[in-house]
Amino acid sequence: MNTLQHSVVHRLPQSYRWSAGLNGIAVEPLTIGGLQGEDDLIGLRLLSHNGEPAWNVMRHLQATLAEIQLVCSVLEWEGEPCLFVQRNDEHATTCRLKNYGVGIAETFSGQP
Incomplete structure (x- = not known):
């Protein structure tokens, strides 16, 4: 499965x-209101797994993206594994x- x-x-x-x-090794958040560039990154956090299984799944996601030549890195962010990709690769x-x-x-905003 x-x-x-x-x-x-x-x-x-x-x-x-x-x-x-530190390309591929460490990230830092962009300041709010800062200009966004082509080299900006987006981060994806896993919601369905925790601990070591989360790291394994993220490495699997990274390998899946590498198959189509999307460059990404799995890094620890706020204590959890996160996958970082270029903003212009987000849709792919x-x-x-x-x-x-x-x-x-x-993410959505609902009306009360």
């Missing part, structure tokens, strides 16, 4: 960039993950 079919990711609310000199990333059965949790 494909473990990705039981996985759900959520896009982190901020934009990120690689920390100076979500499409690929959905094709593998990964659920993408969407």
